[in-house]
Amino acid sequence: MTMDATNSTETILEVSDLQTHFFTPAGVVKSVDGVSLTLKRGEILGLVGESGSGKSITGFSILGLVDPPGRNVGGSILFRGEELLGASEERLRSLRGNRIAMIFQDPMMTLNPVLSIKTHMIETVLAHESVSRSEALARSIDALRMVGISQPEKRIESYPHEFSGGMRQRVAIAIALLHKPDLIIADEPTTALDVTIQSQILSEMQKLCRELGLGLIWISHDLGVVAGLADRIAVMYAGRIVEQGTVDEVLDTPRHPYTAGLIGSAPAANSRGSRLTQIRGAAPHPLNRPEGCAFRTRCDYATDICRQEPPETRGSNTQSWRCFHPLATSNLETLP
Amino acid sequence: MTAFVIRRLLQAMVVLFVTSVIVFTGVYAIGDPLEILLPADATMAERAQVARSLGLDQPLIVQYGRFLMNALSGNLGTSFVYNRPSISIILDRLPATLELAFSALVLAIIIGIPLGLWSGLRRGSAVDETIMTGSILGFSLPNFWQGMMLIMIFSVYLGWLPSTGRGQTGTILGIETSFATWDGIRHLILPAINLSLAKISLVIRLTRTGVQETMPLDFIKFARARGLSSRRIVTVHVLKNILIPIITVIGVEFGSLIAFAVVTETIFSWPGVGKLIIDSIKVLDRPVVVAYILVVVTMFITINLIVDILYSILDPRIRSKAP
Numbered sequence: 001m002t003m004d005a006t007n008s009t010e011t012i013l014e015v016s017d018l019q020t021h022f023f024t025p026a027g028v029v030k031s032v033d034g035v036s037l038t039l040k041r042g043e044i045l046g047l048v049g050e051s052g053s054g055k056s057i058t059g060f061s062i063l064g065l066v067d068p069p070g071r072n073v074g075g076s077i078l079f080r081g082e083e084l085l086g087a088s089e090e091r092l093r094s095l096r097g098n099r100i101a102m103i104f105q106d107p108m109m110t111l112n113p114v115l116s117i118k119t120h121m122i123e124t125v126l127a128h129e130s131v132s133r134s135e136a137l138a139r140s141i142d143a144l145r146m147v148g149i150s151q152p153e154k155r156i157e158s159y160p161h162e163f164s165g166g167m168r169q170r171v172a173i174a175i176a177l178l179h180k181p182d183l184i185i186a187d188e189p190t191t192a193l194d195v196t197i198q199s200q201i202l203s204e205m206q207k208l209c210r211e212l213g214l215g216l217i218w219i220s221h222d223l224g225v226v227a228g229l230a231d232r233i234a235v236m237y238a239g240r241i242v243e244q245g246t247v248d249e250v251l252d253t254p255r256h257p258y259t260a261g262l263i264g265s266a267p268a269a270n271s272r273g274s275r276l277t278q279i280r281g282a283a284p285h286p287l288n289r290p291e292g293c294a295f296r297t298r299c300d301y302a303t304d305i306c307r308q309e310p311p312e313t314r315g316s317n318t319q320s321w322r323c324f325h326p327l328a329t330s331n332l333e334t335l336p
Numbered sequence: 337m338t339a340f341v342i343r344r345l346l347q348a349m350v351v352l353f354v355t356s357v358i359v360f361t362g363v364y365a366i367g368d369p370l371e372i373l374l375p376a377d378a379t380m381a382e383r384a385q386v387a388r389s390l391g392l393d394q395p396l397i398v399q400y401g402r403f404l405m406n407a408l409s410g411n412l413g414t415s416f417v418y419n420r421p422s423i424s425i426i427l428d429r430l431p432a433t434l435e436l437a438f439s440a441l442v443l444a445i446i447i448g449i450p451l452g453l454w455s456g457l458r459r460g461s462a463v464d465e466t467i468m469t470g471s472i473l474g475f476s477l478p479n480f481w482q483g484m485m486l487i488m489i490f491s492v493y494l495g496w497l498p499s500t501g502r503g504q505t506g507t508i509l510g511i512e513t514s515f516a517t518w519d520g521i522r523h524l525i526l527p528a529i530n531l532s533l534a535k536i537s538l539v540i541r542l543t544r545t546g547v548q549e550t551m552p553l554d555f556i557k558f559a560r561a562r563g564l565s566s567r568r569i570v571t572v573h574v575l576k577n578i579l580i581p582i583i584t585v586i587g588v589e590f591g592s593l594i595a596f597a598v599v600t601e602t603i604f605s606w607p608g609v610g611k612l613i614i615d616s617i618k619v620l621d622r623p624v625v626v627a628y629i630l631v632v633v634t635m636f637i638t639i640n641l642i643v644d645i646l647y648s649i650l651d652p653r654i655r656s657k658a659p
């Protein structure tokens with residue numbers, strides 16, 4: 001891709017008040033309920049939250065891949081200034097896999113078992129560019145080499161089942177890189193892999209992201225993984241982003257009780273606040289979320305006002321949170 | 337692969353041997369062909385003479401032994417009725433049946449797969465409901481009744497198509513076939529549709545189920561996330577996956593199309609083996625019946641072998657495991 005547009009501070013993604021709901025017979029599931037986030041070129045955003053908080057649906061919404069009974073019901077997704085909500089299917093198709101790529105969680109399931117790696121890669125190239133098959137093949141081989149697959153000329157002929165999980169995920173990453181996208185959404189791509197391979201892939205992704213100047217949204221339920229990888233962290237709870245900021249801001253001075261709880265339950269927890277070492281209770285059922293702050297049934301700081309919707313509060317730096325009783329920024333201040 | 341084929345051939349020999357014993361004994365048990373072959377006023381001497389010439393005076397085990405020896409040298413016996421080698425009578429009639437079964441199979445595929453895809457991709461829509469209702473009718477209405485209705489509508493009422501016989505045949509690439517002439521094709525249409533209706537329904541259902549099972553899979557979503565067109569996703573990613581079960585069933589069904597073409601051949605007076613076998617059972621023409629069953633079993637085995645080979649071509653996971 002041309003590097004002229006690669007202004008390192010260019011905002012490539014600006015999501016505001018995104019709402020994606022599932023209209024099920026049992027009721028409306030507000031999977032994504034007012035998510036806002038921005039991403040700059042070369043930046044890695046870690047999207048963290050427990051299972052069912054809406055991380056994947058946020059990713060699929062950006063790609064326009066939410067299937068019925070799910071539907072986008074509001075908000076805005078600006079991709080390099082272009083509104084994607086309401087864009088034509090053909091326009092979205094031309095962006096998917098081309099300017100915006102996605103990597104899925106389970107590498108065992110993302111490749112079609114009856115098609116070779118070569119078919120997968122060539123068809124992805126040809127879906128967006130009219131080049132010759134040999135050129136498409138050459139580019140595919142380059143992409144495989146870039147993600148550390150040895151003898152790519154030979155291995156590209158293989159079928160998915162001939163690769164290990166880690167190798168398949170590398171293939172998926174190579175496919176995502178084929179068109180040097182502006183944005184990659186990686187939905188827990190290392191969760192299914194063992195720890196050594198996970199950390200290899202993490203550092204390679206970080207490097208690729210910096211070198212190619214692409215924006216990366218890394219979805220994970222593991223704050224530890226994201227802490228080592230991302231520039232910024234967005235913490236998601238019950239369809240909302242409850243806190244976001246730089247990695248240092250969020251990890252050193254969490255303002256939202258839920259974030260603090262996540263840190264408390266992460267392996268590298270600081271010893272402060274024994275009350276916060278784990279989050280009590282379970283996530284509310286998506287059809288039966290408390291009004292106001294959805295976290296209030298599990299929160300130690302909840303008061304009556306928490307029955308109302310907490311507004312987004314901005315700190316003096318880039319940190320923001322949604323809580324009526326944010327934690328203080330230093331240990332001293334919390335003492336009475 | 338070679339070892340696999342050899343093993344399958346050995347299995348086939350065993351199956352054929354066992355079948356021949358069962359069929360031979362079975363037909364022997366049904367009745368005495370002499371009763372039918374001889375005029376009612378035949379003398380005992382005539383009877384004994386005919387029995388001797390046909391080898392029917394010997395005990396069953398001796399008769400079977402003879403049959404087996406002959407069979408090993410390629411002779412499956414001489415028809416009591418036509419006084420010709422039974423195998424050549426069958427081979428004379430087989431092309432007509434194969435042609436009918438093949439046409440029905442092609443119809444089942446070219447109609448069944450697109451309708452199944454259409455219905456599977458638009459689940460719950462009016463199109464889906466219509467196709468599914470149609471396929472239930474295709475399954476459940478008796479074959480002979482469907483045949484009668486086809487004749488009533490297209491031959492009797494509308495007068496568009498002939499309803500009996502094979503019509504004029506010609507030769508294409510040395511094979512005698514109805515496809516060579518327009519008259520032949522016209523005669524083929526109704527019986528082929530009749531034979532195919534249940535199979536079309538079957539293929540529709542298989543395809544529809546396959547689509548519904550495949551569409552929610554991650555690799556389809558990933559294909560969409562890569563920006564592939566829906567056309568490519570359906571015709572390559574979905575179809576190639578569901579082709580595996582479809583091919584298996586179609587292979588088995590092709591055998592049964594040949595075996596059960598009997599009803600259709602009877603309704604449409606189609607001069608195939610189905611009609612021959614009905615006639616031969618009526619007169620207890622044992623050599624023809626036995627030879628017919630052995631031919632059908634051989635075809636079943638061959639088709640299964642072809643299906644297994646196709647299977648391994650379609651599914652790389654099996655291919656790499658093949659010995």
Ligand SMILES: Nc1ncnc2c1ncn2[C@@H]1O[C@H](COP(=O)(O)OP(=O)(O)OP(=O)(O)O)[C@@H](O)[C@H]1O
Binds near residue numbers: 049052053054055058
């Ligand atoms: N097809 C669907 N029908 C109804 N509800 C759905 C559907 N898909 C997702 N949801 C709901 O949307 C919510 C968010 O789902 P999502 O997959 O985004 O969670 P997640 O944060 O990615 O969780 P995980 O860590 O388990 O992947 C869940 O509560 C889920 O119940």
Ligand code: SF4
Binds near residue numbers: 257293296302
């Ligand atoms: S708004 Fe209230 S309930 Fe929600 S996290 Fe803050 S203190 Fe807890």
Ligand SMILES: [Mg+2]
Binds near residue numbers: 056
């Ligand atoms: Mg998810």
